[in-house]
Amino acid sequence: MPPTPGDDPRTPGRIGGNRHVMARRSFVDVADLGLPVDVPSTALFTDQYELTMLRAALKAGTAGRRSVFEVFTRRLPDGRRYGVVAGTGRVLDAVENFRFDADVLRFLREQDVVDEETLDWLAQYRFSGDIWGYPEGEVYFPGSPIMRVEGTFGECVLLETVILSILNHDSAIAAAASRMSSAAGPRPLIEMGARRTHELAAVAAARSAYVGGFATTSDLAAGFRYNIPTVGTSAHAFTLLHDNERDAFRAQVDALGRDTTLLVDTYDVAEAVRTAVEVAGPELGAVRIDSGDLLLVAHRVRQQLDELGATETKIVVTSDLDEYAIASLAAAPVDAYGVGTQLVTGSGHPTASMVYKLVARAESGAEGAPLVPVAKKSSGGKTSVGGRKWAARRLDADGHAEAEVVGTGPVPDALADRQLLVELVKGGEVVAREPLDAARDRHAAARANLPLSATQLSRGEPVIPTEYAHGGSGS
Amino acid sequence: MPPTPGDDPRTPGRIGGNRHVMARRSFVDVADLGLPVDVPSTALFTDQYELTMLRAALKAGTAGRRSVFEVFTRRLPDGRRYGVVAGTGRVLDAVENFRFDADVLRFLREQDVVDEETLDWLAQYRFSGDIWGYPEGEVYFPGSPIMRVEGTFGECVLLETVILSILNHDSAIAAAASRMSSAAGPRPLIEMGARRTHELAAVAAARSAYVGGFATTSDLAAGFRYNIPTVGTSAHAFTLLHDNERDAFRAQVDALGRDTTLLVDTYDVAEAVRTAVEVAGPELGAVRIDSGDLLLVAHRVRQQLDELGATETKIVVTSDLDEYAIASLAAAPVDAYGVGTQLVTGSGHPTASMVYKLVARAESGAEGAPLVPVAKKSSGGKTSVGGRKWAARRLDADGHAEAEVVGTGPVPDALADRQLLVELVKGGEVVAREPLDAARDRHAAARANLPLSATQLSRGEPVIPTEYAHGGSGS
Numbered sequence: 001m002p003p004t005p006g007d008d009p010r011t012p013g014r015i016g017g018n019r020h021v022m023a024r025r026s027f028v029d030v031a032d033l034g035l036p037v038d039v040p041s042t043a044l045f046t047d048q049y050e051l052t053m054l055r056a057a058l059k060a061g062t063a064g065r066r067s068v069f070e071v072f073t074r075r076l077p078d079g080r081r082y083g084v085v086a087g088t089g090r091v092l093d094a095v096e097n098f099r100f101d102a103d104v105l106r107f108l109r110e111q112d113v114v115d116e117e118t119l120d121w122l123a124q125y126r127f128s129g130d131i132w133g134y135p136e137g138e139v140y141f142p143g144s145p146i147m148r149v150e151g152t153f154g155e156c157v158l159l160e161t162v163i164l165s166i167l168n169h170d171s172a173i174a175a176a177a178s179r180m181s182s183a184a185g186p187r188p189l190i191e192m193g194a195r196r197t198h199e200l201a202a203v204a205a206a207r208s209a210y211v212g213g214f215a216t217t218s219d220l221a222a223g224f225r226y227n228i229p230t231v232g233t234s235a236h237a238f239t240l241l242h243d244n245e246r247d248a249f250r251a252q253v254d255a256l257g258r259d260t261t262l263l264v265d266t267y268d269v270a271e272a273v274r275t276a277v278e279v280a281g282p283e284l285g286a287v288r289i290d291s292g293d294l295l296l297v298a299h300r301v302r303q304q305l306d307e308l309g310a311t312e313t314k315i316v317v318t319s320d321l322d323e324y325a326i327a328s329l330a331a332a333p334v335d336a337y338g339v340g341t342q343l344v345t346g347s348g349h350p351t352a353s354m355v356y357k358l359v360a361r362a363e364s365g366a367e368g369a370p371l372v373p374v375a376k377k378s379s380g381g382k383t384s385v386g387g388r389k390w391a392a393r394r395l396d397a398d399g400h401a402e403a404e405v406v407g408t409g410p411v412p413d414a415l416a417d418r419q420l421l422v423e424l425v426k427g428g429e430v431v432a433r434e435p436l437d438a439a440r441d442r443h444a445a446a447r448a449n450l451p452l453s454a455t456q457l458s459r460g461e462p463v464i465p466t467e468y469a470h471g472g473s474g475s
Numbered sequence: 476m477p478p479t480p481g482d483d484p485r486t487p488g489r490i491g492g493n494r495h496v497m498a499r500r501s502f503v504d505v506a507d508l509g510l511p512v513d514v515p516s517t518a519l520f521t522d523q524y525e526l527t528m529l530r531a532a533l534k535a536g537t538a539g540r541r542s543v544f545e546v547f548t549r550r551l552p553d554g555r556r557y558g559v560v561a562g563t564g565r566v567l568d569a570v571e572n573f574r575f576d577a578d579v580l581r582f583l584r585e586q587d588v589v590d591e592e593t594l595d596w597l598a599q600y601r602f603s604g605d606i607w608g609y610p611e612g613e614v615y616f617p618g619s620p621i622m623r624v625e626g627t628f629g630e631c632v633l634l635e636t637v638i639l640s641i642l643n644h645d646s647a648i649a650a651a652a653s654r655m656s657s658a659a660g661p662r663p664l665i666e667m668g669a670r671r672t673h674e675l676a677a678v679a680a681a682r683s684a685y686v687g688g689f690a691t692t693s694d695l696a697a698g699f700r701y702n703i704p705t706v707g708t709s710a711h712a713f714t715l716l717h718d719n720e721r722d723a724f725r726a727q728v729d730a731l732g733r734d735t736t737l738l739v740d741t742y743d744v745a746e747a748v749r750t751a752v753e754v755a756g757p758e759l760g761a762v763r764i765d766s767g768d769l770l771l772v773a774h775r776v777r778q779q780l781d782e783l784g785a786t787e788t789k790i791v792v793t794s795d796l797d798e799y800a801i802a803s804l805a806a807a808p809v810d811a812y813g814v815g816t817q818l819v820t821g822s823g824h825p826t827a828s829m830v831y832k833l834v835a836r837a838e839s840g841a842e843g844a845p846l847v848p849v850a851k852k853s854s855g856g857k858t859s860v861g862g863r864k865w866a867a868r869r870l871d872a873d874g875h876a877e878a879e880v881v882g883t884g885p886v887p888d889a890l891a892d893r894q895l896l897v898e899l900v901k902g903g904e905v906v907a908r909e910p911l912d913a914a915r916d917r918h919a920a921a922r923a924n925l926p927l928s929a930t931q932l933s934r935g936e937p938v939i940p941t942e943y944a945h946g947g948s949g950s
Contacts, residue, residue, distance in 0.1 A: 036514040044511065044696035045674035047667065048707030051695070052731055056709070060726030062716055069712070094674070107699050115730075153716050160710075161694075164670035165677055192522065195639035196826045198676035199520035199569070202640055219636075220526070221519035224582050232523030234531070235635075237544070237833035240849040241537055241628050251535030255590075256527055267852045291851075341826060350825040351671045351816060358712035374715040376766075377742045 033097070037203050037225040042094040043104055043125075045162040048113055054154050055118040063121075063154035066362040066371065068388045071133075071147040071167060073140070077175070077349035079459025082450060084178050084443060085146055086208040087170030088136035092430045094162045095127050127155050131425035134391075135432070137174075137211050137443030138420065139450065141404040143466040145389040146354065148421065153361065160356040168354050169201060170208045172346035176323070177212025178447060179347065180339060182455040183327040188215035188336045190231055191222075192318065193344030205344045211439045214343075226436055236290075239266040249279040259285035261316055264301070265292060273301055277308040286314035286335065294319060295332050302333035322347050323457055360388050373408070385468065392418040393464075401450050407469030508572070512678055512700040517569040518579055518600075520637040523588055529629050530593040538596075538629035541837040541846065543863045546608075546622035546642060548615070552650070552824035554934025557925060559653050559918060560621055561683040562645030563611035567905045569637045570602050602630050606900035609866075610907070612649075612686050612918030613895065614925065616879040618941040620864040621829065623896065628836065635831040643829050644676060645683045647821035651798070652687025653922060654822065655814060657930040658802040663690035663811045665706055666697075667793065668819030680819045686914045693813075701911055711765075714741040724754040734760035736791055739776070740767065748776055752783040761789035761810065769794060770807050777808035797822050798932055835863045848883065860943065867893040868939075876925050882944030 033040055057063035076083055100108075100122040108114055114122070129151020140146055146167065149156045181189055191209040194202035199221075206214075206222030216229045223230035234252055242248035249262055258280045264272035264287045276284055287305070289297050294317045305313050317329065318338030326337055342348075357376075362369040373386030387408035392415035396402040405415060424432040447454060454463040508515055532538035551558055575583075575597040583589055589597070604626020615621055621642065624631045656664055666684040669677035674696075681689075681697030691704045698705035709727055717723035724737050733755045739747035739762045751759055762780070764772050769792045780788050792804065793813030801812055817823075832851075837844040848861030862883035867890035871877040880890060899907040922929060929938040 036516040036519065039511040039514065039675070041511040042674065044699050045669065045677065046695050047669055047693040048695055048698075048705045049693065049709055050707075052707055053709050053713045056713065056727045056730035057716065059730040060717070060722070062726065065716060067712075067716065104699070108695075111698060111705060113695070113705070153712075157710075157712060160712075161670050162674055165672060165674040168671050169673040169676070194520065194522055195636050195831075196643050197640060198644040198673060198679055199517065199637055199640040200514070200675040201644070201673035202520065204673055218522040218524065220521050220523055220583075220588070223523075223586060224519050224579070230523045230586060230588070232525075232527055234524055234528050236851045237542075237628075237632060237635075238528045238531065240833045240851065241532065241540060241542065241836055242535070247535075251537065252531045255531035255534040265851075341828075345825045350820045353816075356670075358715045361716055376711045376715065376740075 034225040037200070037221050038093065038097075040097065041099055041101060041104065042097045042162050043100050045094070045165060046158060047161045050158050050160055051108065051114050051118070051122075053157055054121070055114045057153055058118055058121060061365060064152045064365040066369065067151065067153040067156050067358055068360040068371065069149045069156050069160070069356055070145045070359045070389060071163065071354050071356050072143055072145050073352055073354045075142050075353065076462055077352075080175065080349070081454050081456065081460050081463040082175075082447070083140040083171060083352060084174035084212055085134045085136055085138045085140055085167070085171055086174035086211045086439070087166040087204070088133060088147075088424065089434070089436070089439070090166045090170065090204065090207070091147070091163050092424060092433065094166060095131070095159060095425060096430060098125070098127060098159065098162065100125055121154070125155070125158070126428060127151065127159065127425070128428035129155055129425070130423070130427065132421040133424050134420050135422050135439070135442060136434075137439035137441070137446065139443070139446045141462045141464060141466050143385070143406050143468070144404055145391050145406060145421065147424075148388065149356075150388075164354055164356050166204075168352045170204055171352040171354070172350055173205045173208035173344065174212040174443070175349070175352070176343055176347035177209040177214055178443065179323040179455070179457065180326055180337075180343065181213025182447070183323045183330075183457060184337055185330070187334065189213065190216050190218065190316070190318075190336060190338040191343055192218040192338045193340035194219040196341045197344040202344065207436065209343055210436060211443055213440070213444065214339075218338075228436070233261045233288075234263055236263060236266045239263065245272055246275050246279060249276055253280045258283040261286040261288050263288045263290060265289050269297060269301065270304060273304050274308070277305070277310045277313070282308065282310040282313065284310055284313045286316050288316040288318060288338075290318045294325075294334075295329060298329070298332045298334050327457055357384050359384070359386050391420040393420060394418065399449070401464050403464050404466045405469055406466060409470070412469065509700040512675070512696050513568065513572075515572065516574055516576060516579065517572045517637050518575050520569070520640060521633060522636045525633050525635055526583065526589050526593070528632055529596070530589045532628055533593055533596060536840060539627045539840040541844065542626065542628040542631050542833055543835040543846065544624045544631050544635070544831050545620045545834045545864060546638065546829050546831050547618055547620050548827055548829045550617050550828065551937055552827075555650065555824070556929050556931065556935050556938040557650075557922070558615040558619075558646060558827065559649035559687055560609045560611055560613045560615055560642070560646055561649035561686045561914070562641040562679070563608060563622075563899065564909070564911070564914070565641045565645065565679065565682070566622070566638050567899060567908065569641060570606070570634060570900060571905060573600070573602060573634065573637065575600055596629070600630070600633070601903060602626065602634065602900070603903035604630055604900070605898070605902065607896040608899050609895050610897050610914070610917060611909075612914035612916070612921065614918075614921045616937045616939060616941050618860070618881050618943070619879055620866050620881060620896065623863065624831075625863075639829055639831050641679075643827045645679055646827040646829070647825055648680045648683035648819065649687040649918070650824070650827070651818055651822035652684040652689055653918065654798040654930075654932060655801055655812075655818065656688025657922070658798045658805075658932060659812055660805070662809065664688065665691050665693065665791070665793075665811060665813040666818055667693040667813045668815035669694040671816045672819040677819065682911065684818055685911060686918055688915070688919065689818075703911070708736045708763075709738055711738065711741045714738065720747055721750050721754060724751055728755045733758040736761040736763050738763045738765060740764050740772075744772060744776065745779060748779050749783070752780070752785045752788070757783065757785040757788065759785055759788045761791050763791040763793060763813075765793050769800075769809075770804060773804070773807040773809050802932055832859050834859065834861050866895040868895060869893065874924070876939050878939050879941045880944055881941060884945070887944065
């Protein structure tokens with residue numbers, strides 16, 4: 001069915017609500033792209049070798065072998081105590097929108113990437129397999145089978161690149177966000193890193209930050225696409241535009257009200273705070289400090305505000321903050337933190353090291369052919385464990401997590417109700433849409449259930465060990 | 476004019492050729508979006524405060540003051556000797572596509588971000604000012620005015636976030652790519668980091684890598700959008716899918732030909748190399764090694780290939796390479812390098828620290844009102860130099876760069892023909908489209924013109940100093 005201009009294919013159950021969807025069904029029959037933030041097809045976010053492997057497997061008659069791929073990481077970033085699964089909802093969108101239209105097929109033909117048989121196969125492509133995974137917001141550890149993709153080799157191998165792109169990026173940001181939100185305690189965190197990363201990575205980063213515990217974002221696209229609350233008032237340029245700071249503050253208060261946030265470090269902070277309270281009165285919402293020794297300046301500004309009667313006026317600090325700087329301000333009279341660069345770059349770890357590995361495949365293409373576990377030979381630390389896996393989090397007597405148990409074969413009874421993987425896609429249909437707040441709440445609960453040392457900022461080992469329980473046939 | 480399905484608004488002069496453009500003019504009258512890689516509107520890749528500043532300035536009557544914003548960085552990443560301008564072509568696309576359609580306006584109204592007067596203003600928005608900048612691929616140093624945006628305050632302030640997103644991301648990747656390409660010398664570099672970064676950041680990263688000297692990419696979307704040559708053959712999964720390595724190699728050679736690249740480290744490398752040459756013959760194109768001690772293994776594999784008569788078969792290495800690992804393999808018998816994680820994460824510096832600052836603005840909104848230089852007071856290292864700037868690269872007697880000279884006021888005669896800024900947008904019209912190869916060639920030339928120590932990998936200071944020449948009115 002061609003798109004109908006003006007119709008509104010909103011889907012109430014979509015992650016984040018997505019109220020602002022545009023009617024642009026494009027060349028595929030998916031209904032609810034959030035353009036200009038989503039894209040109409042994800043099929044080209046793919047390494048060429050996925051398609052050449054498909055081509056060779058089609059020719060060899062092996063592309064139809066039932067296959068199990070798993071996403072996992074061999075290690076956490078150096079010193080980190082837990083990871084955070086993020087991007088799952090985006091993976092579901094990407095799988096739904098993974099279709100090859102005529103322009104893409106023409107490109108592949110011109111480039112001689114694949115042959116005509118493969119092009120015909122791609123034209124019909126629609127993932128029809130099953131995906132299970134850790135639900136979004138859950139924590140993970142080395143070896144956790146974060147996502148499991150099962151179907152024919154051909155349909156599963158194509159999804160490798162885009163699934164890893166999403167999970168590696170989004171999980172890296174969520175992990176940094178989680179540490180920052182631990183450090184901030186009850187004080188709200190504002191995500192404001194859009195200018196420090198790719199313009200669309202920024203939208204995903206705001207989403208991941210929200211999952212990790214941030215309260216708001218400066219990025220309007222993230223508000224549009226995911227309904228994350230957006231905030232923002234003014235920059236130094238606004239003060240510099242006007243003939244003096246008083247004129248600038250008056251212009252801002254006139255337009256945005258007394259409860260706005262005035263930026264007080266363009267010239268002299270003490271002078272600016274005095275002017276701000278004169279202009280807005282003690283009802284002034286907040287002042288923002290974006291440079292200098294934030295600890296020292298925050299104390300002075302708090303004292304000055306209190307002396308001026310602006311005891312309810314809040315203090316927002318922003319300026320190259322990371323989780324350590326946030327923690328160091330715990331005793332300072334600060335009401336909110338704005339975080340940019342360090343959030344969107346994962347605070348030193350801009351990518352997770354997740355891989356997507358074939359762990360089992362059918363002996364043949366025959367229906368019902370048994371699965372055999374497979375694994376690359378270990379070399380240079382690139383260890384893989386073959387076989388389709390389950391995972392469960394074992395609790396201690398107090399109900400806190402004490403081990404991540406990963407196994408093949410039957411799940412021990414004691415762990416049956418602690419299993420971590422949930423069904424996400426069944427026979428090609430997405431079955432696990434949820435609001436973004438569900439992932440955010442899940443993360444808070446999962447982190448709270450870890451041993452206390454999980455949220456120590458100092459470098460350490462994973463806070464619980466990963467144990468392998470090998471059993472059964474391994475398939 | 477509404478879009479006509481099937482028409483092909485290709486623009487021959489567009490950066491990278493963009494042969495595979497789809498006819499999806501969407502809600503704005505731009506002609507050549509490269510969907511699904513580009514997006515129809517960039518207006519929401521914007522921090523909320525840009526819009527609230529506009530709102531307040533409109534109300535105060537100051538939004539129409541002529542303003543000059545400049546993009547620059549106060550420092551290079553620690554230890555780096557030069558920066559690389561990348562993303563300029565993408566900025567031009569973003570400025571062209573910066574429009575507010577009905578859905579976006581409805582979102583902004585619902586969120587109460589701006590008032591009706593501002594919404595009306597935004598509905599008509601089209602950048603009508605001028606942009607000058609360093610051409611793409613040029614090198615830069617602390618203080619270099621990489622881009623200058625001039626127009627009314629309102630029209631310029633809105634572009635801050637998206638311009639910085641693009642330049643900060645793309646330049647960070649290009650800088651890493653440039654170091655890697657120096658280290659690789661004449662051996663080709665393959666960009667294969669898509670899986671390690673956001674799926675659309677990956678496309679921009681492949682583009683930046685190409686500017687920085689990479690030869691090819693694995694990312695099909697980058698081939699589609701920018702005509703960067705794409706490569707790729709197979710992963711370990713392909714070998715594991717088959718009953719044995721010989722079957723896998725035979726399947727690949729059958730489909731892709733003898734000049735394909737066979738991956739030889741799934742099980743035993745020596746065994747795999749023997750099998751590979753048996754299956755493909757000495758005409759085998761290449762073998763790829765993706766784990767282990769690459770230096771050692773490459774030597775052994777070269778010797779083995781030569782003994783088997785496969786003297787023309789090349790060796791490709793991939794496995795967490797960065798510029799240092801590439802340099803360490805200079806004496807190894809390696810023919811090409813594939814680089815992933817370290818490329819797309821900027822080899823330790825995933826973002827440049829560029830800022831977008833108001834440096835001059837008109838005394839009033841009156842036509843012809845003189846510009847006055849403005850700058851935030853220095854605090855905590857956040858120094859800005861007021862005034863609209865020029866920049867030139869001074870040469871020594873041998874014709875090599877010896878200083879980056881940045882000034883306000885008249886340009887000294889001796890530097891007049893060494894000026895770095897070029898006109899990019901004139902009265903809202905893009906005037907500087909160029910093929911991506913032009914940026915790539917420019918980068919190679921600019922780097923070659925730096926002092927020799929520029930390409931030392933060891934940590935150091937910027938390879939030439941930035942000198943400030945203050946003169947004239949500063950405007």
